[in-house]
Amino acid sequence: MRILGIDPGSHITGYGIIEKKGNYFRHILHGEIKPKKDSPLSATLIYVYQQLSAVISETAPQAIALENIFYGKNVRSLIKQAQVRGVVIFAGADKGLNVFEYSPLEIKKAVVGYGRAEKRQVQVMVKAILKLPELPPADAADALATAICHANFLKENPI
Amino acid sequence: MRILGIDPGSHITGYGIIEKKGNYFRHILHGEIKPKKDSPLSATLIYVYQQLSAVISETAPQAIALENIFYGKNVRSLIKQAQVRGVVIFAGADKGLNVFEYSPLEIKKAVVGYGRAEKRQVQVMVKAILKLPELPPADAADALATAICHANFLKENPI
Numbered sequence A, B: 001m002r003i004l005g006i007d008p009g010s011h012i013t014g015y016g017i018i019e020k021k022g023n024y025f026r027h028i029l030h031g032e033i034k035p036k037k038d039s040p041l042s043a044t045l046i047y048v049y050q051q052l053s054a055v056i057s058e059t060a061p062q063a064i065a066l067e068n069i070f071y072g073k074n075v076r077s078l079i080k081q082a083q084v085r086g087v088v089i090f091a092g093a094d095k096g097l098n099v100f101e102y103s104p105l106e107i108k109k110a111v112v113g114y115g116r117a118e119k120r121q122v123q124v125m126v127k128a129i130l131k132l133p134e135l136p137p138a139d140a141a142d143a144l145a146t147a148i149c150h151a152n153f154l155k156e157n158p159i
Helices: A039-057 A075-094 A104-112 A119-129 A138-153 B041-059 B075-094 B104-111 B119-129 B138-153
Strands: A004-009 A011-019 A024-033 A063-067 A097-100 B002-008 B013-021 B024-033 B063-065 B097-101
Touching: A004 A039, A004 A075, A024 A039, A024 A138, A024 B097, A039 A075, A039 B075, A039 B097, A039 B138, A063 A075, A063 A138, A075 A097, A075 B041, A075 B075, A097 A104, A097 A138, A104 A119, A104 A138, A104 B138, A119 A138, A119 B119, A138 B119, B002 B075, B002 B138, B013 B041, B013 B138, B024 B041, B024 B138, B041 B075, B063 B075, B063 B138, B075 B097, B097 B104, B097 B138, B104 B119, B104 B138, B119 B138
Parallel strands: A004 A063, A063 A097, B002 B063, B063 B097
Antiparallel strands: A004 A011, A011 A024, B002 B013, B013 B024
């Protein structure tokens, strides 16, 4: 089963694709979508949609996993993140993929073993689990962790 | 100039198209997009995108106007609204349309004359300005008011 994990952000959107065969994980691809910092919202949304569509075409995942949106940040960046997230969910669903959602706690537990892990620990564990040659960048690591989380839990109800 | 006003909501998304020729407004179409209340988020986003795309194809507007997102509501519904809004902006921008944003204050001033008007007053004034046979439903009236606001102000910088 091939899973695309996505970490949509108000600025950077991380993504990571893994494959699970039995108890074995294979790393397929990861990366970060970085719209220009000063680009208008509409250009950002189109850019994220196009990049993500290309990743989906190239890697043909069977499901998408996302982190629940994080409530603790300031409202402006929360709104921007949610707007990007809407387009991310649309891009996947429009291609017929089910989208599943996990809490940060579930995702960290899945890769680090406990829910209050630091970003760096997530990067280190994702590198180890997927036998990567180097640490993935933070947002791509979160996306890969989300994909690993879905591979382990396989929730039944898509959003 | 033909303008599509949109009022994206966590549940209902209102839309309204007007045309401005000189100082004269012509009403083209209005309506509300109402995804099923219990439909999953991904289905809601696809439904809003498809309905809105059909409206754009049918009415061929030259610009889109939106209200700034409203901060005062609870975070859950704010996030849902922002996710819908992201897809709404994407749907318009992807068709090459510029998207402009106005504050609730600017929109109410444009149709009622002062910024703290009630929803009902907006409906009544929109009906009068556009010579409609009956009151438009609240979310469609807000969308028409937003289109009227853009017709009057014609901001230069799209989002």
